[in-house]
Amino acid sequence: MVVSRRKFLGLGAGGAAAVAGLSGCGSRSSLGAADELSMWCWTGSVNDSLIATAEKGIPGATKKLAMTRIGGDYKTKVLTSLAGKSLVPDIIGINDDVATYFPNADQFHDLRELGAGKVESEYLPWKWKLGITPENKMMAFPMDTGPTALFYRRDVFEKAGLPTEPADVAAAAPDWNRYIELGKKLKQAVPGSVITDNITSVFDYALSQLPKRWMTKDGQYIGADEHIKNAWDLAIRVVKEGLSANAQGGSTDANAVITNGRLVAFMGAVWWAQLGPKNAAPKTKGNWRVTAAPGGPGNRGGSFLAITKYCKDPEAAMAFITWLESSKNQAQSFLDPVLFPSTPASYTDPRLTAPDPFFGGQRIVDVFAESAKKYPGAYFSPYDTIIRTPIAAELVNVEIGSKSSDQAWKDAQHQVDRELTRVGAI
Incomplete structure (x- = not known):
């Protein structure tokens, strides 16, 4: 250099x-x-x-x-x-x-x-x-x-009497509704188990699968439309079912829920393999697997x-x-x-x-390659960060119990409108 x-x-x-x-x-x-x-x-x-x-x-x-x-x-x-x-x-x-x-x-x-x-x-x-x-x-x-997939603990799934092989797990949870039902079975069989670290992870990964996001190419704000509200409601449902660890990003709890074995399944991008289980739970080597994500391919x-x-x-x-x-x-x-x-x-x-020993010798590239090739793509606007920030903050308010979902949604949309007006986007 x-x-x-x-x-x-x-x-x-x-x-x-x-x-x-x-x-x-x-x-x-x-x-x-x-x-x-x-x-x-x-x-x-x-x-x-x-x-x-x-x-x-x-x-x-x-x-x-x-x-x-x-x-x-x-x-x-x-x-x-x-x-x-x-x-x-x-x-x-x-x-x-x-x-x-x-x-x-x-x-x-x-x-x-x-x-x-x-x-x-x-x-x-x-x-x-x-x-x-x-x-x-x-x-x-x-x-x-950053193609996405479903990471899961094969050993915990086996303990819960659930399918354990990647193809079988994908068939058991082809969409978010079936994934939540699978999560409830995991929690019942292995108390304390969760399928996400926090509410915003569910929202962001659901959003990552959609063919549209916050704005159209001609500058129209669509972040209050049905596709965003559905992702919002999905994230809140996961929390209400007790399937989120409420470990907010950037906190010490974020890695702890992987280390202590509570997070037994997670919809994540390819980079999460390194930042998540390989970093936070190296002793679980051989127990993790990867399969197609519920809800379809995505990218983060x-x-x-x-x-x-x-x-x-x-x-x-x-x-x-x-x-x-x-x-x-x-x-x-x-x-x-x-x-x-x-x-x-x-x-x-x-x-x-090459087979990945951490994932039991699985060729995880095959899963992520399919996700990358089939991801539908979406338009990203210059204002996405401005929009997402209040949305995510209000989701957290729901998870920690300081606001109802309806009030948080209303407040989030008000803040987005104010910020987009301030920067001249609408």
Whole structure:
């Protein structure tokens, strides 16, 4: 890694500006030296060995990479840099909130003008579309995805007299209603068992399966419509049945319910395998399995790469991106840092299809590959975070007993209306 990039974060804003000023860069708008492409990402967003290769020289280009892993509030730092139009990196990583960058689309290259269309057929169609603005500009290039599935404890299911093999469990819980009934049987047979950590998990994962979300492409708010209310009612039903641990995200209880064995089934994205049972309950190795999610395929998570208008060599940047996100290299990135590919050709790569000992030797990639390929896709708007925040907060109010469902729903919609009006979205 280039030493000046490694020091960048420790220098602070003033120190970074000083380093850039001494770098000999011809324009203060672009970050880094003339013979390198600067890139910002967050920790765990790329494969280190692939980045190390590019730092020596980008394959297919005459530049090398200068990679900086930004800590803290990554998005705020990127948007601040774009707003200042100074010291902007050539390439930036963007998380699954890609649509929040669409209002800044004029500060990014249209990747199709750089030849991205030549490789479009290699990527999941719904993932490809997520990086395209409503004005039909391809602002972001696909990286990983977050397909969802049902994780469950085979040993606990066996103890409860329930089906234990993945195909049988999927058949027993093809939809959320049947999943709740299965959860009630688990709780009766093994007291204390739950099928979700908290109310917002149910809501978010139910939402992740839908072909529409909060807004339409033409800017109409639909977050009070039936599809959202159904997801809301579903989440509240799970709580009322006593099947939620009420372990809110970010709390110490969130991992504890996995460690202590209460969470015996969970509708989760592929990354939950690592963050959940492998991290919080390593002694349960061999007891977990994965199968198709109740309610159908969904997606939560996944990231993108974009080339800013300040890029010193857009063609070299595009060469780097298409190399890094090739099916071969996405397969490598699944091993470390566990990024599920957006390239279907990766799904048969031996590095992905190897049996996973933690899941009893199951080839879990097969389950997530089917979910990724069958996910219907949905429109993500620049205002999704603004909308979800009060919705989630009011769901928590219901779970902790401070509000009724009707009052919380009414308050959530009022807050959403106020926030969207404030930012001029409605």
